[in-house]
Amino acid sequence: MEANSKWQVSGGVAERYEENLVPVIFIPWAQELLNRAELIVGEAVLDAACGTGIVARLASDRVGPDAKVVGADINAGMLNVAKSKSEEEGKLIDWVEADVGDLPFGDASFDAVFCQQGLQFFPDKLSALKEFRRVLSLDGRCVICVAQSLEHNPLMNGQIEILTRYIGEDAANAIRAVCSLSDSSMIHDLFAQAGFSKIDIESVTLTLRHSDGKAFVAGTMSSTPAADAISILPEETRQELLQEFLNTFGSYYDGHALAFPHVSHVVHARV
Template identity: 50%
Template sequence: MTMTKRITFAERYQSVLVPVIFEPWARELIRRARPQSGEHILDLACGTGVVTKEIAKQVPEPCRLSAADHSPDMLYVARSLARKAGFEVEWVEADAAVLPFADNSFDLAICQQALQFFPDKLGALRELRRVLKPGGRAVFCVQREMAVNPMLQAQAAALEAHVGAEAAAAVHAICSLPDSSELRDLFEAAGFRGIELESVSLELEHPDAAAFAAGAMGGMHTGDKLAGLPDGAIDRAVQAFLTGLGDYLEARSLRFPHVSNVVVATA
């Protein structure tokens, strides 16, 4: 009997969400961070390692790359991809508020779409400042509110209608730190200086809207909410998500704005 390999949420996240959302944001953050040859760079809450992969492709001379995430499943995928691509990274399983690095270790830290999920946001930023060298840079992006992110609006509405409030809450959590003043206050309280904060909108796209809708609903952070449903109920939820994206459909393809606050700060 042939055994079918179970696809993990981390693998689905990598195959569907990373190319559409996290690769474009990684390139945008790296453009702003301007990593230099020879720097020690931290990818904080690295997920499947998209930032480290982009830096390895863009920086012409070797730099030292470290990456930390609390999810062993995400790190497993990240390590596998790095081995295939042939670049070296120090992968570390760690809580962002308790980083296993010495003081003054890093020249640059990049963190995309994760600060809103940290249980101790201020503690994590203080810990990051500890491990950054004096004058080291931190570059973050944090999702803005649901009202300016129509893809997330459509996803939350579909989950609310077909799965329930708890499932919809997993999407609302992505937009749980939208206020620029609160973000600035967090970085100031952690001791960062020279804080620059800007609302940035990227135009994101996928050639197959139906494939994206199915993958996004089955990936982080909502896949576990659908896992116990019968196939018909999952199909209805995915179709409702796709219907909610109607204004952003172009034939079979999908194009939508994705809006975040970008923070650049100095330790």
């Protein structure tokens, strides 16, 4: 439960997260965050709770090859995938194993700090935001996104229903944690308490798409912290679970492709 609520994965799950979830979910959100930060060439960027590092990798294209770009995460498996992907893409990015509550960087060492779908998993959210503010320069900005509640997010809602039914409450907890920080006034208070000013919180809905619904549900279920529990189910039960998961999308599935809403708060705050 403790590891699950921090979205901890092991084995080959980090590779599958990169392969299955990043193109459909995390690239579109990363572009949203990067557009709002208005990065300029040469700016220093931190991707906090970077996972496989998609925000850092895309930020690197915007700030150029000579700028400092760093990704930090507590999960070594996620960082290994981040490192091999950035090497493959020919990008110079530093990958650092660190807890967001105690970042190993000097004061005012970044122009922008991003945190994509990470804040909801931190046990001490205020300490993390204070750290983000500490490492930002005087004109620095922090841009993050956090998923809204389950009723707005059919993907997570369906996953929870199916994991609870086929595996148990505990297996659904990592997904429940994704939507656990949906109150925008609470998010605003946390940023204000951490000392940020000009805190803008916007509700953003993206339509996420996959041309093969069956492949997407199989890929998604194999890329979360519940993947191991699913992989040991008898094959027939696993196939039934995947079909039932696909059914939860209702009219968002047309028999071939999926197109479903994914709703988050996007926060843009200044030091």
